Amino acid sequence: MHLRNWLMALVLVGLTALPHDAAAQKTSPDEAATFLNGLAQEAFAVLGSTTGNLDQRETKVRVLLRQYFDLPLIGRFVMGRAWRKASAEQKSEYQRIFAEYVLRTYSRRLGGYAGEKFTVVKAEPIGKKDAIVITEISRPSGPPLVAGWRIRTSDKGMRILDVMVQGISMAATQRSEFAALISRQGVDGLIETLRMQVTKFAARSS
């Protein structure tokens, strides 16, 4: 998708109903861009280093990102109405696995691998209090990767709430996918499906 079309799509999804947070403050787009850029540079430093193997470096990046994603909020939103009826044990296990799933899915969108170049294209306000930062990663092979990062300022500082790819909110997409899964298999079925996603076998050396 062309960047301009992509930005227009963003305006439409800007209305995506992420949970309202009364404690949130208005987020400055410039500060959000600086925040995301800093985070990307940290990810680049880890992934670009020669310490450990790729899996170990990616694990470090996930530890870093965990601090900057509002995972409990995203997890609750994505589970939808089922959240209220889920048991404490289901909520705890779901949040644990969902966090792993999200971090694995999104960490690659920040880049940092050999030959990749990260650029902040634009930052704008979105919704009542959030900012959206559009980034582009150019890669030596494959098309550039464009993503939109929805950022909110809470009492703990800036946190990422959502990642948009080709103008589509990942949180909204997952919410609808999860609703279908829950209606068929219940919350336990959703948890198992997520667990399967994170236990797929990765590339191997022999």
Place this chain on the structure above:
Amino acid sequence: MNMQGNIRTMLKRRLAIAVVVAATLGASTGIGQAADFSAGWQAYQRGDFGGAMAEWKPLAESGDVRAQFNLGVMYDEGRGVAADPTMAISWWKKAAQQGDAMAQHNIAQAYITARGVDRNYDEAVLWLEKAAGQKLVRSQYTLGKMFGYGLGVEKDLARSFKWILAAGEFGFDKAQYNLGKMYRDGRGTAKNLKEAARWFMAAASQGYAQAQHHIGVRLARGEGIEKNAVEALKWMILSDRAGYRKAASKAENMRASLSADQAEEAKRLADSWRAK
């Protein structure tokens, strides 16, 4: 021909045979290919996914199972290429048809999670059975879950238990935790609180947070295991540290019923604990 001439001829023949044998062995064991695969792996580790793809693609096309599997992963995860789950399945199927258990497992997961293919539990079970038959523990565990939920197969708790037991016996922590619950509730097997505690302990010892909570509860009650309040608090502390939400309040309650020395001992045990 004199004796020296005979020996020379015989040596030449042996040398020729040795060269032919070496060349044949080299081709069949893929010595040349291994070097390329290894170069691809090194590129992959550097984050040079384009380089890895360039090394592995010709190998995959010529039938190398490892390269086919890894290309599937690269397409699935979008490494060095735009993510293309359909292409991932296509490469994994090539490897799976050659009997690669990990590829069979990943295909099954794709059918379960509808990634790159339409959701199809029947297909998922077929692939899982192949991989589980090769003793791949993740597949054994997943197959157990499929029987437990009745997905792609008729719900059968006894078979669910059988597969999860197989994975648990191989040391898979999630399977061990599930075995604890199955013995606790008498699901798929006869209720047996001693066995429940034994499996919760096995998973807890590997660092599985929920199992650490569950064994803590059992130690506090003396359920299926000898009562031990200090050990109970130790496991609850560990579960809390590993991120299991319910553990914090339980640990607090346990601490309140112990002396300061006992609570301190539990903390010391938790501090010195290492996952097995």
